[in-house]
Amino acid sequence: MDPLKQITCTIFLGYRVSADPSGANKFRREIRRQLPGLLLLAALFLVVVFIVMSVEIKLSRSNRIYRPNELVEGKIVTKLSSSISHQGIRLNVNASVNLQVRGGSAGVIESFYGVIKPITILKKTVEVLKSGRISSGTTEIPFSFWLKDPGEKPSENFYETYHGGDISIQYLASVDISRGYLHKSLSATVEFIIESKKENLPEKPISSEMVIFYMTQDTQRHSLLPELKSGGFRVSGKVCTLCSLSDPIEGELTVESSAVPIQSIEIHLLRLESILVGEKIATESSLIQTTQIADGDVCRGTTLPIYIILPRLLTCPSVFAGYVLDPINVCSLQIPKILSASHCGLSRVASRFPFSIEFKVTLVITFQSEQLKVHSKSNFKTLKSWHAAESIPLELIRTK
Known part of the structure; x- marks a missing residue:
């Protein structure tokens, strides 16, 4: 009989004879006979539980930021409870642009494309070590x-x-x-961050480009509260439209007049991602972050500062790869939307780089209203009658 089955039957038999004194001695003799098998199973269990095999990649730079012409250095750190043999250690470096078209931003036909084939930027394999053994404990292998x-x-x-x-x-x-x-092979993955070459970047400080804006009931394209239509409001200010990624977005605004008290003033940082799908361009707008400028009614004539810190990985230099979109025309489009190649906002099309990444800021003023209490949640793409908004294109660049 199989040893495992014998041990199982012995334990089951023990439950049955434990209440019978005449069978107790027989059960003890059976346990002594099966004791080596029990100890072997316990030892195997402990070995499986306490085996430690882990691998980790540690880069030499804690911030993991590199330039395209730089050398990437680091260590492969293994932690093993016992030595193992291997058939080689290889480091695979892959970089790509991943594109995806969602059904919300494309038509029925375009949505079938789904995930578009990634654009490969970099693909290489580095042989770190040939076949051999890795000793137990912590081992650091440089690469x-x-x-x-x-x-x-x-x-x-x-x-x-x-x-x-x-x-x-x-x-x-x-x-x-x-x-x-x-x-089973041991593997680990780490992401490192790429920034543009320093020699190709402009010197700081760059000349900031400020745009002056104003908001009234006449500049809004959606229906407003009756009180706003009759009484009106006016908000003016200025904001930077050319900004370095290492600097904040700065500006100011002033509430000159408003017939309805203000609930809050917020600035939405939006990304505008466009992907070439067949002969059309799928454009999708999504929210990156929201910064509140004021909470509650604002004193009329008081200048409020605008100061927005850009998130690190959720923004990048504005990319016009494959086609160039006029930021002013794009900003005025209703999104999400499919643009044809002959649209007035499209000045050049190339099939090699079928994507574009742009940004804009949207100033949203929320007025106090009884309807706001019922509809407390709102989508930044759908403005309600108690909202007023103004969108301004934003170009982001990298500087030294």
């Missing part, structure tokens, strides 16, 4: 690789790292420790 080899002409541009809604640009380094067919 290094060039993002772009000297004299090499990359097939694609090194776009900056960006995590968006429909577009993401990622640079990943993955280690693979192959252990043969009978053992």
